[in-house]
Amino acid sequence: MPIRGKATSLDIAHLAGVSQPTVSRALRGSPMVSEETRRRVLAIAEQLNYKVDKNASNLRTQHTGTLALLFFEDPTPDESAINPFFLSMLGSITRACAQRGFDLLISFQQLSNDWQADYEDSKKADGLILLGYGDYLEARSRLERLVQQGTHFVRWGAAQPGQPGVSIGCDNFQGGHDITAHLLAQGCRRIAFLGHASNHYPEFEERYRGYAQALEAAGLAPDAQLQIDAVTSEQSGQEAADALLARGVAFDAIFGASDLIAIGAMKALHERGVRVPEDCLVVGFDDIPLASFVNPGLSTVQQDTKQAGALLVERLLQLIAGEAVDNLTIPVKLALRGSSRRVTASPEA
Amino acid sequence: MPIRGKATSLDIAHLAGVSQPTVSRALRGSPMVSEETRRRVLAIAEQLNYKVDKNASNLRTQHTGTLALLFFEDPTPDESAINPFFLSMLGSITRACAQRGFDLLISFQQLSNDWQADYEDSKKADGLILLGYGDYLEARSRLERLVQQGTHFVRWGAAQPGQPGVSIGCDNFQGGHDITAHLLAQGCRRIAFLGHASNHYPEFEERYRGYAQALEAAGLAPDAQLQIDAVTSEQSGQEAADALLARGVAFDAIFGASDLIAIGAMKALHERGVRVPEDCLVVGFDDIPLASFVNPGLSTVQQDTKQAGALLVERLLQLIAGEAVDNLTIPVKLALRGSSRRVTASPEA
DNA sequence: CTGAAAGCGCTTACAG
DNA sequence: CTGAAAGCGCTTACAG
Structure with a gap:
């Protein structure tokens, strides 16, 4: 039993009085090994704290696990x-x-x-x-x-x-649709969408399409004035909400294309004295852990x-x-x- | 050039008209290779999208990177x-x-x-x-x-x-001390500690020791009635705060041994109508991202x-x-x- | 059920 | 500066 360096299958073979391939078979549970041999090999392997060298076995088998x-x-x-x-x-x-x-x-x-x-x-x-x-x-x-x-x-x-x-x-389209339908059911009519709505960001685009379809089903047309680009970050959401406020258009709800965007938007609204949900409803997408911690808790689409x-x-x-x-x-x-x-x-x- | 399977250093050697070890040397930047040979080898390797097989090289060098x-x-x-x-x-x-x-x-x-x-x-x-x-x-x-x-x-x-x-x-002792000293400076006198304070949880224990020393420096003795065991989770913090309230002892601040504990405690206080920070100050430890999102923001020790x-x-x-x-x-x-x-x-x- | 042999793809002395 | 040789520690046909 070698003092320095890890034990190899050959060490075990010597100690067990079998060949090295037999050790390999025993260790891998091959049926082509007698129970007695297997037991002996296993016991020695355990005692030596032997572990198969992954590099060697990967090299041989050509996959890595x-x-x-x-x-x-x-x-x-x-x-x-x-x-x-x-x-x-x-x-x-x-x-x-x-x-x-x-x-x-x-x-x-x-x-x-x-x-x-x-x-x-x-x-x-x-x-x-x-x-x-x-x-x-x-x-x-x-x-x-x-x-x-x-x-x-x-x-x-x-x-x-x-x-x-x-x-x-996830079903981005359906999620975008359902959460928008929820806002509509709450009586909202001017729902802003914060997030990119182009093919550069297909997930967001799908959410936007769901949003647009829910609006249309309610007899409303998506208003380009109510869409502002944003990427997934609080900062970006905050800026987008600021930009929305700066446009001076009326809105009664914000759909952030992600929770981070929605949370950033809530922050911007709060700073401008717009109350959520009294003055404006806000929803997001993802259901990150943070969503249930912000105040008020953020309604969102759960993936x-x-x-x-x-x-x-x-x-x-x-x-x-x-x-x-x-x-x-x-x-x-x-x-x-x-x-x-x-x-x-x-x-x- | 093999169509199936990844190229090996031997493939490159054949194409470059050199031996396989020379390819290995060229690729690894050995100085024992002529510039011209190196260039040739590198060009072919790139063309074949060759990558060194990590299993083989790890097996040979006996380390893994x-x-x-x-x-x-x-x-x-x-x-x-x-x-x-x-x-x-x-x-x-x-x-x-x-x-x-x-x-x-x-x-x-x-x-x-x-x-x-x-x-x-x-x-x-x-x-x-x-x-x-x-x-x-x-x-x-x-x-x-x-x-x-x-x-x-x-x-x-x-x-x-x-x-x-x-x-x-991190310096758990100093952190526990400093945040406690801060509470004392705010006028607190009855500061509860929520978290294990035993050698099973050495980090918490150190924080507790810092807390105790700050109290003593202010002429106060740690009160066993104000310490409640908790592990790092919101749930545990909430339960600990509930237990503290159930004891009926007076306290004017809570030091959660971790932010999660502190945040759970804030939730418990909120449910019982105890206002933070009006009725009770709360601090934590870690400065997790959530700490700046809860309302009010959680004062804490930043690691x-x-x-x-x-x-x-x-x-x-x-x-x-x-x-x-x-x-x-x-x-x-x-x-x-x-x-x-x-x-x-x-x-x- | 077991062993002798080959080989996975590298790296590194050892010669030249 | 380059090549022939050995070997890292396994697994897997191939014989028996």
């Missing part, structure tokens, strides 16, 4: 500010990986100039999970390159026809991150196994709180 | 609820790793029964970063085993004499997670390089907000 998670967010000013929604996803993805016996390698793409970081090419991972709302049109060519290289990957985001690779996303993480991992594994995998859209539901509760009586904290 | 981050929290009821403080750490650790060219493997220990998951033994990582506030006495034997096995690791937490391995932590993450990685790398590394304590500072602002005039939102 590892998935890589790549965040490709727009670079944020404060680098520690990861979008809280993706943080929730991180948790569920980590768990899904662990349950299936895979390790997770994570990376933030801001730092890396070679985009997909070649995790799969360099045999560090069997496949990639892509997370992030950046400019889709910019990302698109990179996705195409991944497809072309035969890289296995799944992406969280709007599933659209003709797009490269496999996407899994099931637990299910999403599990599905991303499951589908990626299918892809790696060579199965065909389709895009997938996950249903959403509303989480209604104080920010969209029409008050008729006297306000209370 | 990967660090593993292990969360060992007490299992939480809602599994997606990772302590937000550690989430901030995750961000800064990821960045520090990337800057130094290391990959990060992450794992949540709740799922794994073999504790340190043997990342280093199985050659998946060169070293471990341990993150989590669990029961220290339970963790201790495991830390000892890691030391005994010669595993390289650093741990975030209270640095105490005689403890196994290297710990890096510099950016610096902490960088230091954890730096020290771990030193350890791996065989250097001696000491425990380290990072200074803290106060982040004062509305929850500890004594109001004399009329209250306002």
